[in-house]
Amino acid sequence: MSTPHVTLNNGITMPQLGFGVWQVEDDEAERAVKVALETGYRSIDTARIYDNEAGTGRALRASGVPREELFVTTKLWNSDQGYDSTLRAFDASMERLGLERLDLYLMHWPMPSRDLYLDTWRAFEKIYADGRVRAIGVSNFTVPALTRLLDEGEVVPAINQIELHPDLQQSELRAFHREHGIHTEAWSPLGQGKGLLDEPLLRRIGDAHGRTPAQVVLRWHLQIGNVVIPKSVTPSRIAENFDVFGFELTPEDMAAIGEMDKGNRLGPDPATFDLM
Numbered sequence: 001m002s003t004p005h006v007t008l009n010n011g012i013t014m015p016q017l018g019f020g021v022w023q024v025e026d027d028e029a030e031r032a033v034k035v036a037l038e039t040g041y042r043s044i045d046t047a048r049i050y051d052n053e054a055g056t057g058r059a060l061r062a063s064g065v066p067r068e069e070l071f072v073t074t075k076l077w078n079s080d081q082g083y084d085s086t087l088r089a090f091d092a093s094m095e096r097l098g099l100e101r102l103d104l105y106l107m108h109w110p111m112p113s114r115d116l117y118l119d120t121w122r123a124f125e126k127i128y129a130d131g132r133v134r135a136i137g138v139s140n141f142t143v144p145a146l147t148r149l150l151d152e153g154e155v156v157p158a159i160n161q162i163e164l165h166p167d168l169q170q171s172e173l174r175a176f177h178r179e180h181g182i183h184t185e186a187w188s189p190l191g192q193g194k195g196l197l198d199e200p201l202l203r204r205i206g207d208a209h210g211r212t213p214a215q216v217v218l219r220w221h222l223q224i225g226n227v228v229i230p231k232s233v234t235p236s237r238i239a240e241n242f243d244v245f246g247f248e249l250t251p252e253d254m255a256a257i258g259e260m261d262k263g264n265r266l267g268p269d270p271a272t273f274d275l276m
């Protein structure tokens with residue numbers, strides 16, 4: 001089974017459902033990515049700070065899946081922001097991944113207080129112009145940070161990867177993205193598996209479709225147009241999270257989940273987060 005793809009603002013396509021490897025140690029990431037690729041996932045989301053680019057790269061190379069079928073994302077860590085340091089950090093990530101060319105490079109956080117994201121973005125534009133990455137984007141960017149990037153940068157980010165799940169639906173950012181041709185990618189799409197998946201509403205909707213709460217949540221993301229990258233290291237859940245194309249939520253289901261928005265963040269506030 002293959003996943004639907006979305007078309008990014010520069011014309012390239014990306015699987016709408018991918019696999020995330022945050023908080024997975026290098027060797028375990030290698031095993032989990034192997035299982036994910038065997039299951040059918042073709043898009044993998046890692047980052048410098050996850051410390052598993054090497055394991056991810058080993059699994060990608062060993063899989064035998066043709067490179068052009070894979071979509072690989074990694075992210076620049078905060079302490080590498082700045083023009084020259086970004087160019088060096090990109091080379092180092094590519095070395096660890098063992099790839100010639102990346103599909104998507106994201107700036108992990110804007111860190112507005114440090115005021116380096118424009119210089120950093122210029123380095124992203126250079127890497128893109130040099131053909132070393134097929135698309136560039138950002139993560140955790142707020143409307144003010146995106147507005148400045150759009151005003152002063154050359155390339156419109158293809159993606160903004162943000163915390164997004166039924167408890168934090170990010171309607172303002174999603175509308176801004178739509179207006180500017182930026183695709184929304186949801187991190188922690190399952191709410192990190194914490195309280196969200198115990199919500200009786202999700203269980204009720206799932207029961208009506210013969211599906212689990214996690215599948216209902218992933219289906220909700222897909223139907224509102226998000227790119228999603230759920231994480232699991234458990235093979236049965238890796239399979240369960242991929243098996244979301246054989247059913248559809250009704251308009252009533254979608255409206256009921258839409259009512260769940262509490263504006264609750266699990267992660268830090270991007271307006272102030274500046275951990276290096």
Ligand code: NAD
Pocket residue numbers: 019020021022023045046108139140161162186187188189190191192193194197214215229230231232233237240241267
């Ligand atoms: P997630 O919402 O994908 O939840 C993952 C957790 O949910 C798992 O550890 C497991 O405990 C549980 N789970 C997974 N599948 C399940 C299932 N079918 N049934 C029940 N429980 C299940 O959380 P995440 O890992 O935080 O986010 C996904 C990916 O997003 C990350 O791996 C990473 O790639 C990316 N991410 C990016 C940022 C960023 O700042 N850009 C931040 C966090 C995460």
